[in-house]
Structures are given as C-alpha cells and as structure tokens.
Amino acid sequence: MKLLIVEDDKETAAYLKRALSEAGHTVDAAASGRSGLLLAAGEPYDVIILDRMLPEIDGVAILRTIRASGVKTPVLLLTALGGIDDRVEGLEAGGDDYLVKPFAFAELLARVNALARRPPPQEVRTELVVADLKLDLLKHTVSRAGRRIELQPREFQLLEYLLRHAGRVVTRTMLLESVWDFHFDPKTNIVETHMSRLRGKIDRGHACELIHTVRGAGYVLREPD
Amino acid sequence: MFRSSTLRLAALYTAVFALSVVVLGVITVLTTRGALSAQFDARIAAESAALVQEYRSEGLNGVIEAVRERDRTPGAVDYGLQAPAGRPIAGRLAASRAAIGWSVLRGGRGRGEEAIRVLAIDLPDGYRLMVGDDDERIEALEGALVRGFAGAFVGVVVLGVAGGYALNRDVHRRLTAISGTAEAIIDGDLGRRVPVRGSDDDLDRLALTFNRMLDRIAGLMESLKQVSSDIAHDMRTPLTRLRHKLEAGLSAPQERGQALESALADLDSILDTFAGLLRIAQIEGGARRAAFRTSDLSAIGLTVVEAFAPSAEDAQQTLRLEADATAPVVGDPELLTQMLANLVENALRHAGPGADIRVVATLGETAATLSVIDNGPGVPALERERLFDRFYRLERSRSTPGSGLGLALVAAVAKLHGAEVRLIAADPGLEARVTFPAMS
Numbered sequence: 001m002k003l004l005i006v007e008d009d010k011e012t013a014a015y016l017k018r019a020l021s022e023a024g025h026t027v028d029a030a031a032s033g034r035s036g037l038l039l040a041a042g043e044p045y046d047v048i049i050l051d052r053m054l055p056e057i058d059g060v061a062i063l064r065t066i067r068a069s070g071v072k073t074p075v076l077l078l079t080a081l082g083g084i085d086d087r088v089e090g091l092e093a094g095g096d097d098y099l100v101k102p103f104a105f106a107e108l109l110a111r112v113n114a115l116a117r118r119p120p121p122q123e124v125r126t127e128l129v130v131a132d133l134k135l136d137l138l139k140h141t142v143s144r145a146g147r148r149i150e151l152q153p154r155e156f157q158l159l160e161y162l163l164r165h166a167g168r169v170v171t172r173t174m175l176l177e178s179v180w181d182f183h184f185d186p187k188t189n190i191v192e193t194h195m196s197r198l199r200g201k202i203d204r205g206h207a208c209e210l211i212h213t214v215r216g217a218g219y220v221l222r223e224p225d
Numbered sequence: 226m227f228r229s230s231t232l233r234l235a236a237l238y239t240a241v242f243a244l245s246v247v248v249l250g251v252i253t254v255l256t257t258r259g260a261l262s263a264q265f266d267a268r269i270a271a272e273s274a275a276l277v278q279e280y281r282s283e284g285l286n287g288v289i290e291a292v293r294e295r296d297r298t299p300g301a302v303d304y305g306l307q308a309p310a311g312r313p314i315a316g317r318l319a320a321s322r323a324a325i326g327w328s329v330l331r332g333g334r335g336r337g338e339e340a341i342r343v344l345a346i347d348l349p350d351g352y353r354l355m356v357g358d359d360d361e362r363i364e365a366l367e368g369a370l371v372r373g374f375a376g377a378f379v380g381v382v383v384l385g386v387a388g389g390y391a392l393n394r395d396v397h398r399r400l401t402a403i404s405g406t407a408e409a410i411i412d413g414d415l416g417r418r419v420p421v422r423g424s425d426d427d428l429d430r431l432a433l434t435f436n437r438m439l440d441r442i443a444g445l446m447e448s449l450k451q452v453s454s455d456i457a458h459d460m461r462t463p464l465t466r467l468r469h470k471l472e473a474g475l476s477a478p479q480e481r482g483q484a485l486e487s488a489l490a491d492l493d494s495i496l497d498t499f500a501g502l503l504r505i506a507q508i509e510g511g512a513r514r515a516a517f518r519t520s521d522l523s524a525i526g527l528t529v530v531e532a533f534a535p536s537a538e539d540a541q542q543t544l545r546l547e548a549d550a551t552a553p554v555v556g557d558p559e560l561l562t563q564m565l566a567n568l569v570e571n572a573l574r575h576a577g578p579g580a581d582i583r584v585v586a587t588l589g590e591t592a593a594t595l596s597v598i599d600n601g602p603g604v605p606a607l608e609r610e611r612l613f614d615r616f617y618r619l620e621r622s623r624s625t626p627g628s629g630l631g632l633a634l635v636a637a638v639a640k641l642h643g644a645e646v647r648l649i650a651a652d653p654g655l656e657a658r659v660t661f662p663a664m665s
Contacts, residue, residue, distance in 0.1 A: 193535035
C-alpha cells in the first residue's frame with residue numbers, strides 16, 4: 001500500500017517509515033503540516049497517518065481541509081493527547097481512527113491495514129464466508145462445514161469483526177473498541193477469554209484452525225494455507 | 226469622584242428626585258390657587274346677589290343698613306355703596322373707583338398697598354354696589370406651600386448626597402475586600418476568601434460565588450499537586466526497575482532478548498499508570514460534563530457483566546446482574562462503564578476463588594444506585610475510605626497486579642456525577658455502592 005506519514009518528530013517519522021516499509025508498504029513522509037497538506041491533496045494514498053499536533057497547521061485543521069477538498073483517503077490520527085474529547089474531536093473532523101501515543105508498532109500496523117480500503121463488493125453482503133465458515137448477517141446464524149454453531153451475542157459480534165477483517169491482524173484494543181465499545185484498558189483478560197470461547201466453538205474438532213493468535217499483536221482469522 | 230458607579234447612580238437619583246419635587250410643587254401651587262380663587266369669587270358673587278335681593282325687597286335703606294351691619298362683623302368681606310356720580314354712602318370700599326364687573330383695587334381701604342379683588346354692579350337708580358376681599362389668605366397659603374416645597378427640595382438634595390456618600394462608602398469597602406482577596410491570591414495566598422456578611426444581598430451572593438470558585442480552583446490545584454507528587458513517588462520505583470533491566474540487558478548480551486522484553490512490559494505498565502493518572506486528573510478537572518446525557522445503569526451493568534462473566538467463570542467465580550428494567554441517570558456512559566468495570570475487576574481480583582459477585586442496578590424513589598457486592602474477605606473498616614486514594618493498596622494485595630488507581634478513578638467519576646460512593650461491609654464480603662443524585 002502507499003502510505004503518507006505527516007509527523008514533525010524526525011525520529012518517530014524515520015522509525016515509522018522504516019518499519020512500515022519493512023512491512024511491505026510504500027511510505028512518503030512529510031515533516032510539516034503544509035507539505036503534508038500538499039502531498040495529501042495531490043497524491044493518491046491508501047492511508048494517511050496524521051500527527052495531531054504539528055507546527056504551523058494543526059493536524060485537525062489539515063484533516064478538515066483535505067476532507068473539505070473532497071479527499072476521501074482513510075486517515076489515522078496519532079496523538080499525544082489521550083482525552084476522550086480529543087478523540088471525539090478528531091473523529092468528527094473526519095478521522096477514521098485514532099491512536100494515542102505511545103503505541104506499539106504492531107497496533108499501528110494492524111490499524112493501518114484495517115483502514116485500507118478494499119474494493120467495494122458488488123452487492124450488499126448478507127453472508128461472510130472464510131473457508132467452510134459461514135456467518136449469515138440476516139438470519140444471525142453461524143455454521144462451519146455445514147454444522148450450525150450457537151454463539152452468544154458478543155461472540156457473534158466478535159466473529160463478525162474478525163470475518164470483516166479476514167486475513168488482517170486485529171489487536172486487542174481494536175476489539176475492545178469495536179466489539180465492546182470500551183475506550184479504556186481493562187486489567188482483566190476479557191478479550192482473551194471471549195476469544196478462547198469463540199475458538200472453542202469455531203475451531204474445535206476441525207482439522208485446520210481459522211483463528212490464530214499473532215504473538216505481541218493480536219488475532220487473525222484467515223483461510224488455511 | 227464620579228469614577229465610582231455607586232456615587233454616579235446616587236447623584237442621578239438625587240437629581241431626578243429634586244426635579245420631581247420642583248414639578249410637584251409648581252403643580253400643587255397652581256391648582257391650589259385656581260381652586261381658592263374660584264371659591265373666593267363664588268363667595269363675593271353670592272354676597273353681591275344677596276345685597277341686590279336686599280335692595281329689591283327693602284330698598285336703599287335696607288342695603289345701607291346691611292352694609293353697615295356687615296362692616297362691623299369681623300372676618301367679613303368688604304363692601305362699598307356709592308350714590309350716582311360716585312358719592313360714597315356706606316362701606317369701606319365706598320370711596321373706591323371700580324369699573325363694572327371684576328377688577329383689582331389697590332389701597333382701596335386705606336390699609337396700604339393691599340390688592341383687593343372687587344365685583345362692582347349697578348343697582349337701579351344709579352347706585353353702585355361693590356363687594357371685594359383681599360388676596361391675603363390665598364397668598365399666605367401659596368407662600369406656605371412654596372416654603373414647604375423648598376424645604377422638601379433641600380431635604381431631598383441633602384439626603385441624596387449624604388445617602389449616596391454612605392452607600393458609596395459601604396459598597397466601596399466591600400468591593401475593596403473582594404479586590405483585596407483577588408490581589409492576595411495573585412500574590413500566592415490561595416487560602417484567602419472574600420468576607421461574607423450574611424445579609425444575602427447581591428454583593429454577598431457575589432462573594433459566595435467568588436469563594437466557591439476559589440474553592441474549586443484550590444481543589445484543582447491540590448489535585449494537580451497531588452498528581453505531581455504521586456508521579457514523583459510512585460513512578461520512581463518502577464522506572465528504577467526498568468533502568469536496572471536495561472542495564473542488565475546491556476551487560477549480558479546472551480540475556481538481551483529476555484531483558485528487553487521484560488523492560489517493555491515494565492514500560493507498558495508505567496505508561497498505563499501514567500495514562501490512569503492523567504485520566505483521573507482530567508475527570509477531576511470536570512471537563513467531561515459537556516458530554517453528559519441520559520444513561521441507563523442497567524444497560525451499562527449488562528454490558529460489563531457480559532464482558533467479565535467468562536473471566537469470572539475461568540477463575541471459578543460467578544458474576545451476576547440484578548437490575549431493574551431501567552435505571553436512568555444523567556452522565557457520561559463511557560466513564561460510567563469504566564467505573565463499573567473497575568469495581569467489577571476489583572471484586573474479581575480481591576474476592577478470591579469461588580466468590581459470588583453481584584452487580585445491582587436499582588431505581589429508587591428518587592435516585593438510582595449501582596452496587597458491586599462480593600462475598601469475599603472484605604476490607605477492615607479503617608482502611609475502607611483510604612482505598613479511594615491514589616496508589617493506596619491493602620498490604621495483602623501488594624503482591625497482586627494492579628496500579629492502585631482503580632478506585633481513585635471510581636471516586637473521581639462518582640464525584641463528577643455528583644454521586645456518592647461508599648464501601649460497606651457486606652458480611653461476609655464488601656459492597657461498593659454508588660448512589661446517584663435524583664434526576665431533575
């Protein structure tokens with residue numbers, strides 16, 4: 001993917017550029033709001049990573065400007081401000097996701113991958129399918145290899161999220177935010193326990209597992225090799 | 226002098242009152258004179274008519290007799306009767322030359338320059354009758370009125386100036402007290418407050434509001450100071466540990482990977498504590514009240530219980546929800562969720578294996594209550610309140626993971642919502658109860 005990083009701290013920018021390049025992406029970096037704005041408006045990027053606080057023009061102002069000029073590229077806001085209001089303000093200005101500094105690189109990578117737009121499906125999807133696992137969005141049913149699986153409501157949401165991001169790593173924080181709407185970090189392993197129950201129902205008794213743990217990052221649901 | 230708003234106002238009021246005294250005086254004098262003159266003229270006309278009647282019934286001698294008779298009566302009006310060609314016959318006005326009809330004579334009675342208002346009419350046979358009276362009483366009354374109003378005018382001006390001065394001194398003294406307090410605070414004496422008189426007037430209420438604002442600011446300063454000293458004291462230990470691990474990693478290359486991993490875990494926990502402290506400070510700052518909306522404690526209870534139930538089950542504990550159909554409060558659902566999650570985590574961590582934990586959301590007569598009740602070992606009464614302090618941990622839980630910030634955050638969220646949070650012995654176990662204020 002082609003990514004743009006707008007970040008004024010040279011070390012952070014260099015580290016992110018190197019790490020994202022190693023992950024297989026093409027990365028442009030802008031050190032100021034003005035050059036970031038020029039690049040964002042001129043080049044077609046898959047995802048823009050935008051620091052919230054920049055010299056000259058502030059990140060939210062840049063975001064408003066590029067959204068006003070019709071650029072629909074997904075934007076991940078990085079911020080040192082961890083307040084709830086800051087998050088809301090960033091999302092209202094047109095941000096697609098929000099990550100508070102300091103963060104683990106795996107978290108950033110997973111979120112960038114999740115944001116990248118896929119070509120829109122031809123018709124509205126009523127069914128999410130990976131291998132022999134099927135989730136029916138209308139009937140709210142799940143089956144694997146033709147056998148019906150009973151899920152708790154939260155397990156269903158968890159599986160739906162994994163299926164919608166099939167093949168991409170989702171982190172614990174992403175799951176807490178999207179499935180539970182928890183914007184804080186519980187000290188209890190609630191994601192792990194729900195995930196282990198879900199895996200018990202989805203993968204147990206099948207030759208190949210679909211849900212995998214990615215160490216130090218999160219989980220991924222993918223087609224067997 | 227007119228830089229004082231009170232004095233300016235007092236001067237304006239005095240001028241307005243003085244002007245109204247003048248206007249009122251002029252109107253009173255004019256109407257009084259009009260009414261008295263009309264009465265006066267009516268009396269003279271009535272006397273004239275009576276004498277004309279006398280002439281008709283008794284003849285000239287009857288009139289002469291009547292005039293002489295009346296001249297002797299004190300307080301009566303003055304009369305004059307003239308024969309044709311102006312020869313005086315009887316009465317004090319007999320020598321006067323008055324034209325027919327109303328006129329004013331001066332010195333007609335030989336008593337100086339008094340003005341006399343006279344009505345002269347012709348009797349048959351060339352006789353002329355004059356009836357008149359002096360304006361003395363009208364003028365005396367007018368004089369009294371004018372003097373009275375002049376006195377009132379002077380009184381209003383004197384009272385206005387004196388009152389304005391006194392009022393100004395009082396207001397000035399109280400405003401000086403307020404600005405003095407502000408100056409003292411600017412100079413660093415944060416304990417100073419504006420003196421309150423207890424009279425519940427506007428300045429008193431201003432002083433009370435001002436003092437409440439100062440209390441709030443002092444509270445925020447205190448919490449800021451607290452956060453700084455908390456960071457200084459309680460972050461040093463983990464930061465030292467982190468440093469040691471990094472040093473160990475540098476000096477022993479074969480253990481580097483393990484040391485780095487362990488250091489990263491330490492760093493994450495430090496950052497976690499840091500974020501927790503900032504969040505508490507942010508909540509205590511009260512900035513979140515803008516996001517308040519009607520939130521249902523029962524729904525929040527369901528979300529949290531559902532999220533934590535599998536973890537409880539794995540620890541051989543049970544987590545149940547006992548909730549009314551709805552328990553609405555005005556608040557920030559995100560913070561309320563985090564508050565309940567912290568209380569539930571606390572119970573899960575400290576109630577021990579096999580514990581039964583209940584989340585209870587009820588809507589009482591006026592207010593909603595949210596409780597987390599466990600049947601674990603409980604907490605000694607003396608330590609219960611201190612649990613809400615930052616970094617305070619029971620001796621026996623020092624070894625368990627946790628930052629010691631969970632309940633401090635609970636206390637901050639409760640305070641933001643105007644709710645009361647208490648730890649109550651549940652015998653056995655502990656109940657954490659948050660009582661919300663009634664919804665208005």
